[in-house]
Amino acid sequence: GDSVTQMEGPVTLSEEAFLTINCTYTATGYPSLFWYVQYPGEGLQLLLKATKADDKGSNKGFEATYRKETTSFHLEKGSVQVSDSAVYFCALRTGANSKLTFGKGITLSVRP
Amino acid sequence: DTGVSQDPRHKITKRGQNVTFRCDPISEHNRLYWYRQTLGQGPEFLTYFQNEAQLEKSRLLSDRFSAERPKGSFSTLEIQRTEQGDSAMYLCASSPVGTIGTYEQYFGPGTRLTVT
Numbered sequence: 313g314d315s316v317t318q319m320e321g322p323v324t325l326s327e328e329a330f331l332t333i334n335c336t337y338t339a340t341g342y343p344s345l346f347w348y349v350q351y352p353g354e355g356l357q358l359l360l361k362a363t364k365a366d367d368k369g370s371n372k373g374f375e376a377t378y379r380k381e382t383t384s385f386h387l388e389k390g391s392v393q394v395s396d397s398a399v400y401f402c403a404l405r406t407g408a409n410s411k412l413t414f415g416k417g418i419t420l421s422v423r424p
Numbered sequence: 425d426t427g428v429s430q431d432p433r434h435k436i437t438k439r440g441q442n443v444t445f446r447c448d449p450i451s452e453h454n455r456l457y458w459y460r461q462t463l464g465q466g467p468e469f470l471t472y473f474q475n476e477a478q479l480e481k482s483r484l485l486s487d488r489f490s491a492e493r494p495k496g497s498f499s500t501l502e503i504q505r506t507e508q509g510d511s512a513m514y515l516c517a518s519s520p521v522g523t524i525g526t527y528e529q530y531f532g533p534g535t536r537l538t539v540t
Contacts, residue, residue, distance in 0.1 A: 316466075348531075355428075356467070356515070356531040401466050411457065411480065412529060414466030 314339045314413045316402050321418035325392055333387040333418055335376075335402035343404040345369075345378050345385040346412070350399040359387075359400070392422045426450070428532035430516050436538045437506055444502045445535045449518030456499050457529060458491055459515040460484065467515055473499060474521060506539045513537075 319334040337343065347359040347369070360369030365380035376387045385402060402415040429448045437443050449456050455474050459467035470489070471481045475496035485491075488506075493499040503510055513536050517529040 355533045356517075358528050361528075403466070411469040411472060411482075412459075412467070413469070416464065417466050 314343070314404060314406060316404055316413055316415035318402050318415035318418050322421060323418060324421045324423065326423050327394055328391045329422075331387070331389040331392045331396075331420070333400055333402075333420070335385045335387065335415060337383050337385065337402075337404050339383075339404055339406055341406035343406045345376070346403040346405070347374070347376055347385070347387050348401040348403055348414075350401070350417075352398070356401070392420070394422045394424055396420060397422045428516055428518050428530050430514075430532040430535050432535055433533060434536045434538075436540065439506055439508060439539055441506055442502065442504045443506060443537065444500055445514055445537075446498060446500050447516030447518075447532060448498045449516070450530055451497075452520065453518035453530075454496075454521045455519045455527075455529075456493055457517040457519075458499070458501055459517065461513040461515055461534070462511075470501075503537075506537075508539045511537055511539045 315338045317336050344363045346361045348356045349359045350356050360371040362369040362378035368377045374389045376385050399417045399419050401417045403412045405412050431446045457472040458470040461467040469482050470485050471491050473493040476493050488504045491501045513534040515534045516532045519527045519529045
């Protein structure tokens with residue numbers, strides 16, 4: 313079945329540091345890939361997505377590239393801010409409108 | 425859009441009791457999803473509806489769980505004879521559906537269930 317593996321956390325960084333959060337996947341079909349973010353006290357929000365190989369999703373300074381050859385979708389940001397502190401989930405979906413399969417999530421804390 | 429709403433936000437119940445949660449999707453969103461999230465884990469799919477039809481159910485959805493969407497608008501998720509292992513955050517999401525493209529799922533704030 314489909315699965316998503318995220319690197320172990322939590323991650324603590326200083327403001328303006330470079331961020332990489334690893335995500336790899338296993339899927340039976342050709343998935344769409346997503347990063348969701350959950351800020352403290354809020355619901356899940358879509359951060360970015362990519363629907364085919366070599367696509368790059370980007371939003372709020374975050375980027376992730378769909379790498380089919382390595383089945384990866386790593387999240388990066390060049391300079392994190394305190395306001396980026398949240399839980400980040402990698403997810404995939406096979407089929408146009410079917411269920412999402414999530415990774416375990418990783419907590420990011422950014423220190424001033 | 426007012427967003428996806430869920431009620432209640434928190435529920436504490438004793439083992440063996442029945443509980444029911446409600447989800448109101450974004451209006452005109454045909455698809456409605458239920459997920460469960462336990463501490464330290466990502467959300468896990470439970471079931472989804474297209475309009476009033478329940479199209480898929482996860483193996484996680486034991487026979488103590490039942491979900492309905494009677495008029496294709498709001499949905500309810502009922503858990504009968506609750507167990508401590510049912511303690512989790514129950515998330516609802518909705519999305520439009522069409523023939524072109526893939527559509528984002530919009531999540532509600534969740535209902536946190538604690539079974540004592």
